[in-house]
Amino acid sequence: MHRRPTAPAGRLLHGHLIKTSLAVNTFLANRLVEMYAKCGQIAAAETAFAEIPSKNAYSWNTLLSSYCTASCLDCAKALLDEMPEPNIVSYNAVISGLTHEGCHREALEAFRKMQREGSSRLAVDKFTVVGVAGACGGAVDLRSLQQIHGAVVSVGLQLNLIMSNAMIDAYGKCGEASTAWVLFQRMETRDVFSWTSMVGAYVSAGRLEEAHQLFDRMPTRNAVSWSALITGYAQHGRGDAALKLFMAMLEGGFAPTAFALVSALSACTCAALVGRGRQLHGYISRRSIGGDHSENLFIQNALIDMYRSRMRKRDIVSWNSLVTGFxxxxxxxxxxxxxxxxxxxxxxPNHVTFLSALSACNHAGLHGVCPQQEHHAAMVDLLGRSRRLKEAAQLTIFAAPGDGKLDGVGSWGAILGACRVHGDLELARRAAETLFVLEPSNAGRYVMLSNIYAAAGHWEEARKLRKLMKEKGFKKEPARSWIEVQSVRHDFVAEDTSHCRTEDIYRILTFLADHMKEPASCDELVGSRQQEATAVLQCR
Structure with missing residues (x-):
């Protein structure tokens, strides 16, 4: 009965205990509460608990654990407050339940309440460490994590495998990869979760090379290990590396997790590999990884970000992706x-939604409002595009730095860009000089002002700026373009001759340029050299 509880059989047994007056026995009554909880009958568990004449700590903790298991967290917290003498098991149940449901701050508050009690029956144990460490990692609360770590040391509690894994994972999420590495090195025994947590710690700190080196040293790997490294590369703009790892994961026979799929799709989006993204979409549809992906919002949002298409279920991220995409x-x-x-x-809507709407106004010629820094810059950009440079400058000046929330970089950059389009030299000089102070190492600002001078025929000023750039050691970042051909991305840098088909590319470009200069018809252009042009352009 206890191993495979069923509600009807449980009720029959409960009735029998009542008839024989055994239901008043605290031990048996506690088992009734536990039985109903395991059957998912929370209301019946509450009734059985209420009928116990002499409740002990086990009675309270059994109902408390049932609340946490059923995600009835408000009831669990209320019961904890009602308990005459909650013990460490009581607090561990609530802390673990809150952490599992993502209520990290509330879990830490429960831990602090436990600390305030300060009695001997509330000494930190291994379950407390695991629950609190998980909450600290989820809340990115390094200070609380250090406090629980200090408590472990002060009471002389030895870290076992599970506790060490939880601490490494938490330190990694808090950005303390070095501390996580110290704990990792001290472990006598490690499992795949230990290695994966350490890889994740390096990823969170942006130390991708060290993460990859550790990943290569792993004695065994699982899908979560692969996902951690793939996600790290994707989040740090290394889309090509993320996709290579994803392909290696599939070749190794590992079924990708939803996180790996989202990261791979994001990598396709960032690297402009839409063809590869379509292949991945097909793979997801065929394999149905992780269940029904038509209902998986994380994967849907990643696909929407790539396709900008409609879907059945939407959350705020989905809508933001659509609004931004168009x-x-x-x-x-x-x-x-x-x-x-x-x-x-x-x-x-949130601040991302408003930013996207303001960006849409830039293209539609409409106006909007902007409460945050990004929105302020978008509004300035809108005015600049509408040739209302004076108003844009006034808006930037009046909302200039003062409260520390607006550094003005985005707004002055928008003004400088508008001046390049509309040829306002005086305002361009003022915007650039402000940006030189705000971004002293940004060579792009010098280049833009120099181009504005050159377009207006002020060659001497343009020459002086170029000379100043040279003196400061600035170099203009070369223009770059890329194209995807048969799921392979080809990159081209201005004046670069490193491509394997450079000679063919320049030959066909010269051919096309010559034909554009001649009064030739389209048929003549396509005629004699069509096959050669097609072959080279396919490579291009």
């Missing part, structure tokens, strides 16, 4: 229509 592709009207639809459905 705005970035120049369809401001459709972006704003989606924004209005989102509002009409009762969804509350």
């Amino acid at each position: 705005a970035q592709n120049g369809d401001g009207d459709r972006s704003l229509a989606l924004f209005q639809e989102m509002i009409s459905l009762g969804l509350k």
